[in-house]
Amino acid sequence: MSAYHIQSLEEYFNQYRKSVEQPEVFWADLAANHFQWKAPWTEVLDWDFTKPEVYWFKNAKLNITENCIDRHLESKGDQTAILFEPNDPNEQAQHISYNALYQAVNKMANVLKDQGVKKGDRVCIYLPMIPELAYTVLACARIGAIHSVVFAGFSSTALATRINDCDARIVVTADGSFRGSKTIDLKGIVDEALEQCPQVNSVLVATRIKSKIHLETGRDHLLESLMSKASDNCPATVMDAEDPLFILYTSGSTGKPKGMVHSSGGYMVYTAYTFKNIFQYEEGDVYWCTADIGWITGHSYILYGPLANGATTIMFEGVPSYPDFGRFWEIVEKHKVNQFYTAPTAIRALARQGNEHVEKHDLSSLKVLGTVGEPINEEAWHWYDKTVGKGQAPIVDTWWQTETGGIMISPIPYATPTKPTFATLPFIGIQPALMDDEGQEIQGKQVSGKLCIKFPWPSMARTIWGNHQRYKDTYFSAFENKYFTGDGAIRDAVDYYRITGRVDDVIIVSGHNLGTAPIEDAINEHDLIAESAIVGVPHDIKGNALFGYVCLKDTEVRPDDAVIAKAINGLISEKIGPIAKLDHIVISPGLPKTRSGKIMRRILRKIACGEGDQLGDISTLLNPEVVAEIKEIVGR
Numbered sequence: 001m002s003a004y005h006i007q008s009l010e011e012y013f014n015q016y017r018k019s020v021e022q023p024e025v026f027w028a029d030l031a032a033n034h035f036q037w038k039a040p041w042t043e044v045l046d047w048d049f050t051k052p053e054v055y056w057f058k059n060a061k062l063n064i065t066e067n068c069i070d071r072h073l074e075s076k077g078d079q080t081a082i083l084f085e086p087n088d089p090n091e092q093a094q095h096i097s098y099n100a101l102y103q104a105v106n107k108m109a110n111v112l113k114d115q116g117v118k119k120g121d122r123v124c125i126y127l128p129m130i131p132e133l134a135y136t137v138l139a140c141a142r143i144g145a146i147h148s149v150v151f152a153g154f155s156s157t158a159l160a161t162r163i164n165d166c167d168a169r170i171v172v173t174a175d176g177s178f179r180g181s182k183t184i185d186l187k188g189i190v191d192e193a194l195e196q197c198p199q200v201n202s203v204l205v206a207t208r209i210k211s212k213i214h215l216e217t218g219r220d221h222l223l224e225s226l227m228s229k230a231s232d233n234c235p236a237t238v239m240d241a242e243d244p245l246f247i248l249y250t251s252g253s254t255g256k257p258k259g260m261v262h263s264s265g266g267y268m269v270y271t272a273y274t275f276k277n278i279f280q281y282e283e284g285d286v287y288w289c290t291a292d293i294g295w296i297t298g299h300s301y302i303l304y305g306p307l308a309n310g311a312t313t314i315m316f317e318g319v320p321s322y323p324d325f326g327r328f329w330e331i332v333e334k335h336k337v338n339q340f341y342t343a344p345t346a347i348r349a350l351a352r353q354g355n356e357h358v359e360k361h362d363l364s365s366l367k368v369l370g371t372v373g374e375p376i377n378e379e380a381w382h383w384y385d386k387t388v389g390k391g392q393a394p395i396v397d398t399w400w401q402t403e404t405g406g407i408m409i410s411p412i413p414y415a416t417p418t419k420p421t422f423a424t425l426p427f428i429g430i431q432p433a434l435m436d437d438e439g440q441e442i443q444g445k446q447v448s449g450k451l452c453i454k455f456p457w458p459s460m461a462r463t464i465w466g467n468h469q470r471y472k473d474t475y476f477s478a479f480e481n482k483y484f485t486g487d488g489a490i491r492d493a494v495d496y497y498r499i500t501g502r503v504d505d506v507i508i509v510s511g512h513n514l515g516t517a518p519i520e521d522a523i524n525e526h527d528l529i530a531e532s533a534i535v536g537v538p539h540d541i542k543g544n545a546l547f548g549y550v551c552l553k554d555t556e557v558r559p560d561d562a563v564i565a566k567a568i569n570g571l572i573s574e575k576i577g578p579i580a581k582l583d584h585i586v587i588s589p590g591l592p593k594t595r596s597g598k599i600m601r602r603i604l605r606k607i608a609c610g611e612g613d614q615l616g617d618i619s620t621l622l623n624p625e626v627v628a629e630i631k632e633i634v635g636r
């Protein structure tokens with residue numbers, strides 16, 4: 001039996017043991033037998049978590065697009081690679097074959113080259129979920145340019161920050177995007193962002209909503225006309241396994257987003273291998289991940305992982321609620337989806353709509369159901385299992401992160417017995433550890449602690465763009481010689497893991513990671529506001545909602561609370577994006593602080609959650625009196 005396709009629990013344990021006892025032998029075997037390399041590695045793995053430095057498949061050469069596209073042409077050139085399902089159900093779905101994908105990616109690669117893009121240059125991609133997004137990502141990979149996809153729901157300020165952080169000179173965008181019944185003026189947002197990015201000298205604009213847009217002479221070009229003139233032959237650039245493939249930004253505990261850098265070789269091997277096994281993808285299956293390619297889930301499990309396996313992967317432009325809440329199920333039925341991968345927040349929102357939307361559709365094609373992005377609660381898990389999967393399609397609760405590149409803890413369906421709310425067992429090659437506050441690893445079963453990873457895996461991020469020190473400080477300094485995830489977890493009696501949530505200043509709202517610091521920074525820009533603190537409170541659908549405490553500078557002049565609240569959410573939308581808007585805003589007389597001036601978010605969280613009577617000893621605070629005042633205002 002091939003180690004590439006795990007089909008029983010016994011086989012999982014065998015391969016897992018091998019991957020831990022002889023990681024280099026294990027990964028070399030897998031990489032050599034299932035991928036195309038242009039030159040072999042001289043060393044499988046070289047690593048040192050204290051620096052931290054990690055190299056996989058050292059000196060090997062490859063191009064990931066040859067593995068994702070070219071090598072499938074002979075056997076499945078006519079098979080659908082990407083199945084594009086538009087926002088409007090009346091618009092026809094587009095079946096993009098591997099042949100067609102090859103042509104489009106090559107053309108796009110030549111377009112980028114014509115714009116002067118070279119190996120190592122950064123290309124910022126701000127596109128909706130349309131085929132051009134896939135083409136551009138893969139075209140960058142083809143010529144060795146580093147793509148930096150920015151989710152097209154981010155504001156102009158957030159976009160500008162990301163363009164400037166990696167010094168991108170070119171932006172690929174669209175005239176606009178469709179989102180349910182609305183359209184969004186993407187080009188307008190880009191124009192606004194570029195006022196802060198003077199170095200950008202080229203903007204390529206895909207046509208989607210056919211709106212009237214401003215084209216800056218010399219800088220802006222319509223993509224369609226460039227593509228129509230471009231040659232569909234662009235030889236793949238030879239890349240080192242460790243050359244950066246992409247940058248993807250994620251929130252951190254300071255205002256500036258972290259540009260996680262992923263490299264080519266290890267990322268390819270790991271995303272392909274996890275995709276194959278965690279979704280048990282078989283030839284001819286239709287796989288659908290509902291994420292946006294603007295997030296890591298879309299990078300690894302809409303594009304690279306599926307395509308490296310020659311799969312058919314759906315790209316959905318729309319939203320689950322348009323034209324009604326049956327849309328997901330309609331698509332599953334229409335395309336006979338076999339593997340469906342979504343987020344707990346979507347599951348909860350859909351469950352709330354009742355069962356009739358689901359029951360109207362034939363979902364019997366479903367073989368595997370996946371979830372990712374935040375802890376899934378028991379109720380949502382059972383609804384997904386029973387109502388969507390009819391008890392026939394195992395749920396893979398996949399835990400991982402932008403930083404990890406691929407799925408780290410997950411059942412293997414039809415092999416690992418599932419357990420509601422548990423991500424279950426580490427994937428092959430992954431060595432988790434639970435740590436206590438003293439920095440010691442917690443051994444044994446039925447324990448909880450901070451989740452770390454003890455040994456490198458091929459798809460781990462290699463650094464933070466332009467700031468290796470921050471990479472070290474954030475992930476490798478909390479615990480010696482270990483990668484710290486920022487999550488808490490428990491391990492049960494059979495060594496299953498359950499992720500309990502973030503233990504740092506990141507709050508996950510509807511599956512989006514939001515750092516409290518950037519939101520507070522945005523709020524504090526308001527003229528009347530002195531300081532603020534954000535905490536998360538449980539929310540039935542979003543998982544968490546944001547609850548903000550704000551202190552005014554001059555309490556004598558106090559505009560109406562509703563006016564302040566509106567201004568605050570306006571500022572947040574402008575600086576970050578609507579996803580970070582606050583659900584609750586309390587004008588607070590002060591914020592509880594330690595004597596060293598640190599805001600006690602724990603106290604604020606308890607008050608916001610209605611647990612203000614369980615605060616414990618607050619007498620050591622700098623300003624204990626403020627707590628009672630806040631409790632009274634919040635009134636929970």
Ligand code: WTA
Nearest residue numbers: 372373374375397398399400401402487499
């Ligand atoms: C959380 C998404 C519980 C976790 C791929 C992690 C989860 C953060 C799960 C990363 C899960 C992701 N169960 N929590 N199955 N999957 N998380 O970078 O807190 O957007 O650290 O990557 O999401 O979010 P990111």
